[in-house]
Every structure is written in structure tokens, then in C-alpha cells.
């Protein structure tokens with residue numbers, strides 16, 4: 570029996586590739602060449618499934634060129650690369666990789682918050698540059714983390730895991746804003762209180778962004794929002810580039826409208842707004858919040874299980890849409 574054909578768009582763990590090969594005729598990209606849109610469309614033609622990494626744009630135009638495609642499986646929890654309406658209309662299911670990265674990403678959120686508030690990378694650069702000649706009482710004094718107020722914008726699984734760490738580990742007061750309020754039991758587990766967005770911005774000593782990217786959340790933090798924040802506040806973006814207006818943020822950091830920022834994601838990444846590279850009070854990391862070997866492997870395995878589940882057994886584990894119902 571011929572195996573269904575799938576495309577793996579980027580380099581992945583060899584063991585995941587091996588597991589996929591047991592079920593599928595796999596075209597892979599272990600050299601990790603960065604394919605343009607034309608390459609992607611040409612390679613996807615004739616494939617029933619695609620293993621993706623959250624950056625490949627799947628829209629009506631691409632789908633029209635790959636009529637045999639039935640599933641696109643992201644190994645990321647974010648899926649803003651998918652036009653789900655167009656996918657449903659084309660009979661293609663999209664899947665993501667929720668849950669398996671929640672705790673690891675929340676750990677990183679706290680690490681980035683601590684590094685930013687306590688100026689760790691700035692201080693290390695100073696030391697490495699040979700500028701440290703003596704202890705002084707104010708050398709790299711930063712902002713208090715324990716006992717301060719954490720604002721969380723977006724209170725999904727990752728936001729909740731950060732809230733628990735902040736409240737229980739660091740004795741922080743946790744406020745959040747989200748499209749909808751958590752139910753009372755979940756809110757109590759998170760030790761968090763719901764507030765409106767302006768109140769969140771005005772009250773937070775540290776503001777953590779963990780909301781999904783969509784047209785509605787584009788530039789959710791821009792000049793007007795930064796103006797509402799405390800001049801002593803820090804801003805952490807773990808979510809997606811485009812949620813923050815990076816140009817406005819660089820200006821706010823330069824003008825000391827807020828004290829510091831920690832950014833793991835960027836508008837147009839892997840390019841970083843040049844102004845952000847010139848301000849000292851920002852910690853920059855290359856989209857690594859979920860990057861431990863165990864977690865990235867679990868994410869890839871979930872994408873693999875979605876492909877096998879859907880193309881071999883007829884059911885995806887973490888489907889984002891239901892093409893059958895869309896086609897009525």
C-alpha cells in the first residue's frame with residue numbers, strides 16, 4: 570500500500586522524522602534551507618500533510634496550489650500562520666501543540682522578568698567589558714520583583730502558569746486582563762484578580778504579555794499604552810512579535826517612559842528593530858521561551874501524532890478547525 574506523502578518544512582529531531590517515515594512518504598528539510606513561498610508551494614503540491622513550525626503562511630492562495638493537502642500540523646502552540654477560515658473552506662485541518670510547552674514557557678517568562686528587572690544582561694556586558702572596578706551601593710540597582718505587582722495580559726494556560734509562579738513563588742500581587750474572565754476556581758488557583766486593560770497598565774510594576782497574535786491584538790501595546798505605564802515598570806513580551814509596536818517601545822525605553830523591557834519575540838523576526846539594539850535597558854532573546862530539549866521534542870511529537878492521527882486514523886488530537894462542518 571502506498572503511504573500518504575507529507576512535507577516536513579524545517580529541520581526537526583531525527584527521531585521524529587524516523588517515526589513519521591514509518592507511516593508516510595516523507596520529504597524533509599534537514600539542511601534547514603529557508604524556503605520562499607514558491608518553494609513551499611511547489612514542495613507541498615501532491616502532499617496530503619505538512620509538518621510546520623509556525624512560520625509558514627497557509628492562506629487561500631497557497632491552498633489553491635495544493636489541492637491534495639488535508640492537514641497542516643504546527644509544532645508550536647501559536648498558529649497565526651494559519652488562515653483557518655481559508656483552511657476550512659479548502660477542507661484542510663490545522664493543528665497546534667498546546668499544553669506541552671506551558672510550564673517551560675512560564676519558567677522562561679519568570680527568567681526574562683528577573684533578568685530585565687534586575688538588569689542581569691546589562692550588568693554582565695559591563696563586567697565583560699572590563700568596566701567593573703569597585704563595588705558601589707547603586708551599581709545596577711534594579712526593580713524589586715518579590716512583593717511587587719505583576720500584570721498579565723492574556724490569561725490562557727501560559728498566563729495562568731506564570732501567575733502561579735509569581736504569586737506562590739515570589740509573593741507577587743497578580744492582576745490580569747483577558748478577553749474573558751477566568752472562572753472563580755481557576756482564578757483562585759492563580760491567585761489573580763481581573764482588571765480592565767487601562768487599570769492593568771497603570772498598576773503593573775511588571776507587565777507580562779502572553780496573549781495570542783491576531784488582527785485584534787496587533788499593536789495591543791503601542792505609544793498610548795506605554796504612556797499609561799509606570800516610569801519604573803518593566804514590560805515582558807513572550808507572546809508574538811506584532812503585539813508590541815517595537816518602534817514605539819524603543820522610543821519609550823530611550824525616553825525612560827518605562828524602565829526596561831525583556832523581549833523574546835519581535836515584529837518581523839528574525840529581524841529586530843534597529844533602535845532596540847541600541848538601547849541598553851532591554852533584554853533580547855531569539856524566541857527561545859519553549860526551548861528545552863524535552864519540551865521542543867514533546868512539541869514535535871505532538872505534531873507528529875496529529876499527522877498520524879488524522880491521515881492514518883481519521884482524527885487529529887488538537888484540531889483548530891473542523892473542515893467537515895465548514896463544508897456543511
Ligand code: DGY
Nearest residue numbers: 623644645646647859
Ligand atoms: C509557540 O509554540 O508558539 C512558541 O512561540 C514557539 O516556541
